[in-house]
Amino acid sequence: MIINTASSTTAAALSGQPAQGRSPATPFGRGEGSPLPDAPEISVLARLGLRGGPMQSGGAASPVVAQAASGSAVAQAPLPVPHASRHWQLNESLVYLNHAQYGATPVRVLRAQAELRERMERDPTRFLKVDLEPLMDGVREKLGGLLGCSPADLGLMRNATYALCTILRNTPFKPGDEILVTDQEYPSLHNELERMQATQGVKVVKATIPFPIRSGQVVLDRLLALVTPRTKMVIVSHITSASAMIYPVASIVREMQERGIDVVVDGAHSPGQIHVDLGAIRPAYFVGSGHKWLSGPKGIGFFYCRPDRQHLFRPLALSGRAHKVRPNRSLFLRDYDYQGTDDYSALLSLPTAIDTMQSLLPGGWSALLRHNHELAMAGREIVANALGVEPPCPTGMLGSMVTLPLPEAPPHLRNRPTCYDDALQDALLERHRIVVPIWRLNAGDGALGLRVVRFSAQLYNTLEQYELLGRALKIELAREV
Numbered sequence: 511m512i513i514n515t516a517s518s519t520t521a522a523a524l525s526g527q528p529a530q531g532r533s534p535a536t537p538f539g540r541g542e543g544s545p546l547p548d549a550p551e552i553s554v555l556a557r558l559g560l561r562g563g564p565m566q567s568g569g570a571a572s573p574v575v576a577q578a579a580s581g582s583a584v585a586q587a588p589l590p591v592p593h594a595s596r597h598w599q600l601n602e603s604l605v606y607l608n609h610a611q612y613g614a615t616p617v618r619v620l621r622a623q624a625e626l627r628e629r630m631e632r633d634p635t636r637f638l639k640v641d642l643e644p645l646m647d648g649v650r651e652k653l654g655g656l657l658g659c660s661p662a663d664l665g666l667m668r669n670a671t672y673a674l675c676t677i678l679r680n681t682p683f684k685p686g687d688e689i690l691v692t693d694q695e696y697p698s699l700h701n702e703l704e705r706m707q708a709t710q711g712v713k714v715v716k717a718t719i720p721f722p723i724r725s726g727q728v729v730l731d732r733l734l735a736l737v738t739p740r741t742k743m744v745i746v747s748h749i750t751s752a753s754a755m756i757y758p759v760a761s762i763v764r765e766m767q768e769r770g771i772d773v774v775v776d777g778a779h780s781p782g783q784i785h786v787d788l789g790a791i792r793p794a795y796f797v798g799s800g801h802k803w804l805s806g807p808k809g810i811g812f813f814y815c816r817p818d819r820q821h822l823f824r825p826l827a828l829s830g831r832a833h834k835v836r837p838n839r840s841l842f843l844r845d846y847d848y849q850g851t852d853d854y855s856a857l858l859s860l861p862t863a864i865d866t867m868q869s870l871l872p873g874g875w876s877a878l879l880r881h882n883h884e885l886a887m888a889g890r891e892i893v894a895n896a897l898g899v900e901p902p903c904p905t906g907m908l909g910s911m912v913t914l915p916l917p918e919a920p921p922h923l924r925n926r927p928t929c930y931d932d933a934l935q936d937a938l939l940e941r942h943r944i945v946v947p948i949w950r951l952n953a954g955d956g957a958l959g960l961r962v963v964r965f966s967a968q969l970y971n972t973l974e975q976y977e978l979l980g981r982a983l984k985i986e987l988a989r990e991v
């Protein structure tokens with residue numbers, strides 16, 4: 511795999527010089543779903559400071575303790591902590607390779623959230639009655655600029671799970687209507703759809719997406735093969751959760767809309783991981799989250815609703831302000847900018863999160879996306895080599911998280927107790943201090959599914975951490991006998 515190209519932006523960050531590059535269409539750069547916006551190139555290894563380079567200078571050392579295959583504890587050389595990790599408050603004894611699941615919020619953003627909370631508590635009445643609305647306007651303004659859509663078409667809520675459910679509840683399905691999804695969608699969506707199948711009589715049609723996969727075209731072809739005159743809605747991830755594949759959502763939206771079918775793009779993983787331009791994709795709906803790759807505090811979800819779908823689109827619960835007609839403010843905004851008494855400080859910190867992440871490298875979002883993608887690809891090479899597996903997905907279908915297949919545990923070890931989903935994850939944490947999810951793709955209905963590891967790359971990660979993961983996986987898999 512090629513890892514010797516990269517933007518100048520991280521190098522520029524290290525040198526303090528501004529990076530060059532063409533001005534992007536949105537702050538993420540150009541090109542739908544592209545993790546690599548335009549930028550000049552230098553060596554990624556030099557840029558990342560592969561071993562003790564500038565990324566590590568000034569960083570503290572992280573004490574990493576692992577255990578040998580025999581089970582005896584072995585103290586390993588401390589891992590260098592990348593310079594960028596000072597922006598986060600992650601436990602330095604952890605090798606944290608799971609940014610994708612819950613994000614991790616920079617200290618500056620958490621401070622901004624704390625200030626908002628303090629402001630609210632100095633005068634809750636003023637804050638919730640008067641200040642909240644313009645603050646929510648500011649959030650939508652910032653987000654709209656980032657996603658290439660009008661702020662007036664964005665609704666804010668706690669998370670992507672609520673946002674997806676809100677869309678489903680607002681669509682007038684009839685018994686027999688078909689909702690087409692892929693088998694790689696997030697479990698909460700599958701659960702919600704199962705409930706709808708049982709209670710509303712809709713039919714859920716699931717396209718099987720292969721993993722390993724050759725190209726995004728396979729996803730489009732498999733979906734199109736299942737379209738019928740009863741297909742009412744298609745729901746697809748922009749980046750799938752456990753399998754970490756970028757789907758060709760612009761093509762999917764175009765093809766489906768030509769057939770008169772609305773598409774919901776589940777972009778929980780895309781803003782902040784890849785370029786998103788809703789003006790170009792033009793789905794009926796897009797769902798996103800602010801606590802994953804935008805690195806905001808936990809509890810930030812949002813959705814885009816195309817203007818022609820907004821007139822009947824109401825929240826799951828109507829607030830005590832929903833009936834208050836205001837000539838200059840749409841019902842859509844009135845509904846979604848206040849959904850009852852709550853702590854809105856996470857949502858309101860999103861502009862600070864966007865500004866903070868953008869400021870970490872002089873090239874802004876373009877530089878960060880490129881950096882994280884290239885780090886993930888270098889990590890993929892290291893871990894795939896350690897496991898002796900071929901990368902299951904073309905590089906063009908990947909952002910900054912990677913899923914690799916793992917060998918199956920022998921039957922007598924498959925139901926070991928775990929705090930997570932697989933005891934291997936517990937072992938990686940307890941014996942190697944590595945935080946990384948181990949999951950199964952397409953398990954259930956009697957199928958065991960494919961065992962996988964999914965790791966992420968964020969500015970606070972280093973190549974050494976993927977080397978450690980590769981070694982730790984080899985040790986722990988060898989113990990599974």
Ligand SMILES: Cc1ncc(COP(=O)(O)O)c(C=O)c1O
Binds near residue numbers: 611696750751778779
């Ligand atoms: C593709 C996808 N959709 C939706 C969600 C749900 O996000 P949240 O937990 O923020 O509601 C996730 C969470 O990981 C996800 O991966």
